[in-house]
Amino acid sequence: MGLWGxxxxxxxxxxxxxxxxxxxxxxxxxxxxxxxxxxxxxHGPVPRLxxxxxxxxxxxxxxxxxLLTLAGLRSGFDATEATVTLQCADNRRADLTAVRAVxxxxxxxxxxxxxxRFRGVRLADVLARAGLAPDAAHIAxxxxxxxxxxxxxxxxxxxxPRDRALAxxxxxxxxxxxxxLPAVHGAPLRVVxxxxxxxxxxxxxxxxxxxxxxxxxxxxxxxxxxxxxASAPEGVTLGPLPLNCAVLTPRDGDVVPxxxxxxxGYALAGEGRTVARVEVSVDGGRAWSxxxxxxxxxxxxxxxxxTTLDLPAGDVHVLARAWxxxxxxxxxxxxxxxNPKGYVTTSWPRVLLRxx
Numbered sequence: 001m002g003l004w005g006x007x008x009x010x011x012x013x014x015x016x017x018x019x020x021x022x023x024x025x026x027x028x029x030x031x032x033x034x035x036x037x038x039x040x041x042x043h044g045p046v047p048r049l050x051x052x053x054x055x056x057x058x059x060x061x062x063x064x065x066x067l068l069t070l071a072g073l074r075s076g077f078d079a080t081e082a083t084v085t086l087q088c089a090d091n092r093r094a095d096l097t098a099v100r101a102v103x104x105x106x107x108x109x110x111x112x113x114x115x116x117r118f119r120g121v122r123l124a125d126v127l128a129r130a131g132l133a134p135d136a137a138h139i140a141x142x143x144x145x146x147x148x149x150x151x152x153x154x155x156x157x158x159x160x161p162r163d164r165a166l167a168x169x170x171x172x173x174x175x176x177x178x179x180x181l182p183a184v185h186g187a188p189l190r191v192v193x194x195x196x197x198x199x200x201x202x203x204x205x206x207x208x209x210x211x212x213x214x215x216x217x218x219x220x221x222x223x224x225x226x227x228x229x230a231s232a233p234e235g236v237t238l239g240p241l242p243l244n245c246a247v248l249t250p251r252d253g254d255v256v257p258x259x260x261x262x263x264x265g266y267a268l269a270g271e272g273r274t275v276a277r278v279e280v281s282v283d284g285g286r287a288w289s290x291x292x293x294x295x296x297x298x299x300x301x302x303x304x305x306x307t308t309l310d311l312p313a314g315d316v317h318v319l320a321r322a323w324x325x326x327x328x329x330x331x332x333x334x335x336x337x338x339n340p341k342g343y344v345t346t347s348w349p350r351v352l353l354r355x356x
Contacts, residue, residue, distance in 0.1 A: 004046070004184040007036050013106045017042040017147075018184060021111030024248035028264050031295060031304060032083065033114035035177055040184050041088045041112060043147035043156060043219070047204045051180075051188040056172075060140070060210035063131030070174060070188050077121040077129075082169060082194070085268055085302040088112035089197040089224055089238050092246060092345035099334045102342035110246035110349065113268065115302055118192050120173030124166045126208070132162075136210035139165035140217075141191050141202035150218040157217030158224075160193060160200055160239070164271075169194050169300060172205065194300030195271030197238050197344070199224050226339055241270040242344055243330055245278060245322040247351045255354045258313045265291075265349070266302045269324035275303035276327075281319040282309055285332070285348075291320070311355045318351045 002008045004018055007026060013019040021039045029037075051070050058066035068076070091112035096102055127139070140159035147156060164170065171192040174181060181187040186203025193200045199219065214220055214237070226236040245267040250256055267275040274297065279288040291307040309318070323329045331337055334347040 001036070004040065005036055005182060006040070011109065011111065013108065017044050018046060019106060021109060022114070024109075024111065024251050027111050027114070028248040028304075031115065032117055032177060035116075035179070035182055035185070038114040038116060038185065039088065039112050041090070041198060042145070042184070043149060044145040046184050047144050048183060049144070049188055049204060054188050054206070056189060056205065057207040058126060058130045059207070061133035061136035061212065062127070062210050063133065064129070066126070066130050068126075073121055073126075073172065073174070073189070077125050079119060079121055080171070081117060081119045082171060082192070082300075083115060083117050084192055084194045084300050085113060085115040086192070086198045086201055087241055087244065087268060089199055089343045091244070092349070093342035095334050095345050095347065095349065096338050096342045100338055102340065105342045110248065113266070113302065116176045117178065118171055118173040119175035120171040120189070120192070122168055123170045123172055123191070123208070124168060126172060127166065127210070130210075132210055135212050137162050138211045138214045140209040140211050140215040141200075141205055142207035142209065143202050143204040144206055145204055147219070151222070154218055156202065156219055157215050158200055158202060158220045159211065159215035160196070164193065164196070164239075195273075196240055197224065200239065224343070226343060227341075238343060241268065242346045243270065243273075243275075243322055243324045243328055244268050244344075244346050245320050245330060246349045247318060247320050250351070250353055252351045253354070255356055256311065258311055258355050260308050261311050261353070261355075262306065262308050263291075263318060264304070264306045265320055266304050267322035268302045269299070272299050273324045273326055273328075274299055276323045276325050278303070278305040278320060278322045280307050280309065282311065282316050284317065285319055288321075311353065313355050316353045316355050318353060319348050321348045
């Protein structure tokens with residue numbers, strides 16, 4: 001067993017803060033990711049919070065500020081469960097670094113994405129109890145983990161718009177895959193915002209604040225933003241996930257026998273959308289074959305896919321692409337989505353197989 005109860009074969013990008021992703025062979029095994037395989041993305045040391053002494057403050061633009069214990073959340077609100085895929089905005093950054101360097105950023109592979117069954121209460125129910133004011137346009141989430149990468153170093157804080165916070169799929173979760181949240185995944189309570197970048201699903205939640213404006217914390221105002229462009233001179237704050245797709249097995253660079261080879265992967269659509277189809281090519285994108293989608297997945301959940309390819313001897317580049325329920329597809333070239341932070345890589349994945 002590795003750090004924080006993770007598998008020994010996790011790809012560890014950093015020990016402190018702890019950042020790690022599972023290999024594709026492990027991620028591909030089950031539709032729901034075990035806790036020891038679930039990716040870890042942290043910005044500072046993992047807090048150790050005592051569930052008995054922990055409290056959740058709900059304040060800001062509300063009529064009735066709340067101070068809740070974990071027992072109070074469990075007994076005072078209707079509990080619910082949901083299967084949700086969380087994806088880091090850094091997922092597949094290595095594909096962008098292959099096109100052009102992204103200095104100072106971790107070269108995450110396709111494993112910064114995992115799926116779990118979360119149990120908790122709806123954030124909307126908690127905000128209704130507090131009496132959300134009409135002018136509360138944003139809901140901010142506060143956590144005690146202090147990030148040395150922030151300027152200046154500060155506890156983690158981000159926000160989501162009011163409409164997203166009040167959607168029935170947004171949870172305050174205390175359980176993951178039938179067990180209490182592990183410390184590295186946000187115990188005793190975390191936010192779960194399906195279909196949005198993982199940075200908005202705040203771990204170790206201690207405070208929820210209703211605001212008129214978005215959070216002015218570093219991770220909202222500076223980090224997790226695309227740089228300014230002519231059409232967006234102030235930059236773009238990342239939120240809903242774009243359509244994404246990846247090949248999990250075989251892995252890039254694997255040596256495989258000629259003939260039939262089983263290829264597996266995943267696709268994930270953003271908020272409110274589902275994956276419609278996935279296609280795979282072995283000739284540079286001239287011809288495509290449709291992959292089989294495994295169990296039908298709803299919005300906010302990854303869609304696993306598989307296919308069998310008859311591969312000739314030599315070096316073969318396997319490409320994959322996906323479409324979602326809105327008809328949107330993926331850009332072909334990583335260069336089309338390259339940005340200085342290497343966020344939200346959505347281009348066709350390419351895996352080199354050495355067929356012998």
